Amino acid sequence: MLQLNSGFFGRWHLWATLICGLLGTTAAQALESVTLQLKWTHAFQFAGYYAAVEKGFYQQAGLQVKLREAAPGTDPVKVVMDGQADFGVGASSLLLERQAGVPVVALAVIFQHSPLVLVARQSQPTQSVHDLQGKRVMFEAQSAELQAYLRQEGLDATALQSLPHSFNTRDLIEGRVDAMTAYSTNELYDLDQADFAYQVYSPRAVGIDFYGDNLFTSEQQIKTHPARVAAFRAASLKGWQYAMAHPDEIIDLILTRYSKQHTRAFYQFEAQQMAPLLQSSLIEVGYMNPGRWHHIAQTYVSLGLLPKDVSLDGFLYDTTPPSSIWSPYLAGALTLLLGMTLLVSYILHTNRRLAASLASQKLAQQALTESQQLYQSILHASPDAVVVSDLQGIIQHASPVAVTMMRGTTEDQLLGRNIADFRDPADIPRATANIAAMFKGVYNGAEDYQLIRLDGSMLETEINAEIVRNAQGKPSGLIFVVRDISERKKTEQRIRHMAQHDALTGLPNRALFSDRLQRAIANAVRDQTSLALMFIDLDKFKPVNDTHGHAVGDLLLQEAAQRMLQCVRDSDTVARIGGDEFVVLLRGATGVPETLAVAEKIRSVLVRPFLLQAYSLQISCSIGIALFPEHGQDDITLAKNADLAMYQAKERGRNQVCLYQATPAP
Template identity: 50%
Template structure:
């Protein structure tokens, strides 16, 4: 936040001038998904562009396109379905693509190496209103609408956990976090595995806005992209900003997870933010055509914004054409002779240019920072570049003549390879992630893109694979996910993860008509030890206390740390208060034993409060309140004791 404030100072020094008011309509509620726009606003990029921008969050059911076309907003955040709006006669124009890959996926219950997309046949699936790419994906995989039971999406993750549906459309950057928190087993199916690679969030406006305010559109787009560049380089600052100014509905841990997931979706390491290619939009239009939502060869004319349009010289060309027509008649004979000589010279030039291009392409592959493999139609390797050798440890001689399967680690699911080959045999590009093994036995993650090469007859002659080692990115993602869920000092679940488990345990207890216990634990006399011997000694004592408490519990139980010397324990499927008291006493006695820390003999005691579901509350909030009240009663009763909540 300090950096943000420092960068905002120049804006205050800009001479007073009238700022044009414009409104950006977001597609959902405030989240890191819109980080770049927050950055552009708070860093003054919009004001420097002469714009006074209002960022408006969406409400469920809002039609963003309708807001733009009605004039209620000037710019909006949409997705690939803008093509369908265009086909419906709505004059929308895509300005810049923010997500190079759509985050939309299907998430199904369960996780097995034998599970694949075809297991959804006959199952219940909740599909959102803009899930056309998922419908195309299911169709490509032979899972037709008649073969599934489509449900209206509740936008509630617990419907999948509680068995109210078998699969849901979801965002890869959000929902997996909650399932991971709850320890819920799930399977993710992405359209990219079938060669369907849609764009995600896309900044757009209307033809009217571009015609009336071309400079404003250009300025808004440039300032927004500048904000996105800053946001992705400084995610923690933007998360602080979101929580301080825009919304506190989403916990920091979720925003951290979303920011990390967006790195893979935006691919700023490969492409500039905002980049969009007509060929990708053409691919999206063709997929829509597959499911009859667009006609074949749907025109993209006018749909893609050109930030630097060329000048229209049509009128001047008309005059020049008339003049040249006269000149041509006069010089026809001279031109004929000239052309005969030029053809011979041009043919020689083409040969030279072709050789030069081949040399350039060969050098590019040889010097590529990514691993490249070229194999024949039988998948036998014919070529590997130097990066392949440095990445895997295998020389070209060791790789050529073998199939790439010798790199397999056995960890990647067979279904992934099945999806890959179905896609390649259709002659389509396949993109995905594989877990492979280097020559030295080390496991590593690869982002892989494989393209079939065809001859003039349409036959596949080669496969070209481009691979990027993403092991460090995966490890960083795992570390970030762990830090978001666990206390850094004791490695116990933090408040967020602990109470997610409480909510999950409550759902099971309600379903099974069972009981659970929630304990609040406070370490008596810890503060004097911490003050007298320092935080280093205090931290070591807390770590040992965490180990002792964990040793008193079953594998199904959970102990978490929610504050300095405050701990919580969850006992799911407990017989009642008497059983919970036995566990609490076991913990109290364990913590009463002396601690030997840094050659110092230290002693503490423990005050424990217990609340039981359903006797003392039916939700996590009431149970926590009553367990905390019981702990306070234990402290006021002389400490070093256990109390069960008693309603007054």
């Protein structure tokens, strides 16, 4: 066992403690205290802020942040404007507040699609939102988008029995109300657990696609503390990026530090439902599309909730403030960085020395003797195949498992033959290099190889090799431990396919598409070619689910996917990234006319009737196109602009193909 010098370790620990203490004192003295008013009680809905606190992102930005829970009736806008909090989380109704004279400023968008929906008791499979007329409905504050949705559907608020929201799903389950506003990420879990039959009505069914859970502050906060606002925003978004990449860790954090109000399963459901709403793998967390805000404003205008001359001036935060606002933090940050760099460098150097010593001892302990008795014990005791050869690779011993694995009947069929005879020729250079490296003291661990068995069939294996040494410590042979991993490979392939493909349509999912898009851009840069990205949203899909049920809706999605696949080449990619949202990647697109032709082909096939279960269903689609490199030179920018073009297509009446334009055409 490696012995550590106690004096050395004590001095190292003392220095580390002093350095960390000094750095901690400096950081603590520089922290500014601010408060964030949440929109509701602690839940995964606010995961990014928990991550920013617990991972030290706020502290690194010079801030000490208090997270303030909301209660029924809490108005985050009023709390911030009254000075009880510095920042808040609000809905897209912030636009209405701004028009009413409240100096609120949107800092960042967290949910690219609002989770706010109406949930109603299901009385019949074909019911629609119009069946709510005269029914008892609980409305929460900041639900203007749902009010807009009902008005666009022709349901006036006076046609409903509007009730104060209790935020208790038992009221719906036990029949005290007929419908309630809810978050698709939260309340649906309770309804599912109660095995309650319900219908969900989303504003997105009629083109009302609002942002959700927007981070905001006041004009006065930005004017008085510009550096603080910029630092808080950046640290919060960093927290969101971390949280969505590590959901299980954040769930543990919520249960340990913030709330045990819900079960782990509830938070897992919430995290899973939030992923497609944030779209963090395609769109940068926090991104605010002015075109989307304009779309939201125009929706309010069309419903008489905002005047026609509504302006977004001053409402959207300028994400490129003067660099001078960072000067109060620069000196402290540089000092902290320098100290931490020195400490980390010292620790890494020490760890390398310790690791090298441990590896050396491990090799020494694993050395084998030439004892035939030990050979036989190893050969017969191992559940894996064991083969021993001389230094030239000639097989001297083979375990019974090795004989069976190679589809032989006796050990003699393997003895005297070279290990290389059974390797896939493509693997021989790698195997030879690994053995040579092992003799130089570099051990690469077990590796996967294909073996050619005695009957000529191929076998997927994992092989671990070691040097056999004699009593003087000199190499005298090689020992190979071989494991059959063919079933594991098949399982991994199935799991990999499931992780990268949509279970319903079989198309690539968001993660796989994001990877393909990044690779396609890299290849386009290398080969100096172009590509096209399409965002496709099915129009009028939600009414299909509402009228005919999810089973028919699923069949429609599957058929739509097949139709789109028939419009593109094998080298192109069609993926499903959300409920009725698809994306198409055209590699090596030759120009605008050719790209528009493909998009028009997709639009045309999707507008044709779908014959499903004796129903003839009619939908359409809105398609937005962004070209590389003209409309973006990275995947994030390209996705943003394709998304913007798709919303331009919707604003022009849907069933449209729209090429991205920096300034939308009138």
